[in-house]
Amino acid sequence: MSAYVEALASSRAAGQQEPDFAARVAETQRRVFQVAYGVLGDAAEAEEVAQETFLKAYRRFASLREPAKFRAWVARIALRLALNRRRGRQRRLVRDTAWHETRPAAAPAADRLFLDRVRAEVERLPEKLRAVLLLSAVEGMDAAEVAAALDIPAGTVRSRLHVARKRLLEALR
């Protein structure tokens, strides 16, 4: 127990981890939530992914103190966790042949049909294109932010985004 008290005291003295961490979470929670929701299409699951992302971030917070680094890191981890969860869900869907509702309930019927088509086409895209497309649609993420999150050059982000949108437009013609 004394080890815990000492460790906590030293971590608090060293950098006041909790207040800084809370500030980073406040700054990035919408982004993390949207990344997860974009992949999963389910608010409850997106929340679980977001929570898991921040728990991981807390453990590594000593190396993520810089805000830009934190933003890129949480977007990357949220994307990875959400994609993993989606793969698991697809396996379960195949096994249980259950229907999973993913459309926003508030949208009118015609829009919902179109959203379903768009989602289906997005899911057909190769993962590299899909990741760029989804991250680019997240609020406040420009090509540079997407590039930092995926650890690829900004030029690659722009070209992949163009290819993805072109494929979608042609598929939805």
Add this chain to the structure above:
Amino acid sequence: MTACKKQEDRLLDYALGALPAAAAGEMETHLAACAGCAAALVEWRGRRERLDAALGTLVRGAEPPPAFRARVVAAAETAAAKRWTQPAWAGALAAVAVVALAGALLERPAVAPRPPVSLSEWRSPTDWLLRTPGDALLRTTPRLGEFYFPLPPAEAESNKGGNNEG
């Protein structure tokens, strides 16, 4: 949509704003002269806007709940506290125990395999428990005039004499 076949692909790139400046200039010249391509461009732009709106809905369709941040920070601190309450040496001790157990199991003398025995020679492993000093005698039935136990010759003679006398 009656866009020129030759321009179709470039027209979509133009609608997505991805044509280099020189090619975009050429396209604008063509669009001024070609009503079909101009109409197709309007249609592509409409589709692009609809797609972008749909992508926005699919990604930004949900918001974190109001108490999310407080919950996440509390959960992170609880998890960290739990990790600290487990003494650092507990893991090391467990590892040493596992290694010792594995070592003990590996060091155990191996049972030497027995050579195969034919069925006629086989004896029960508990056979020896049933052995008695008189085993050989009990296994052989005496023939007529023989005894189970060998008698001293002198005694046998005297018995014979006694019988005759009687």
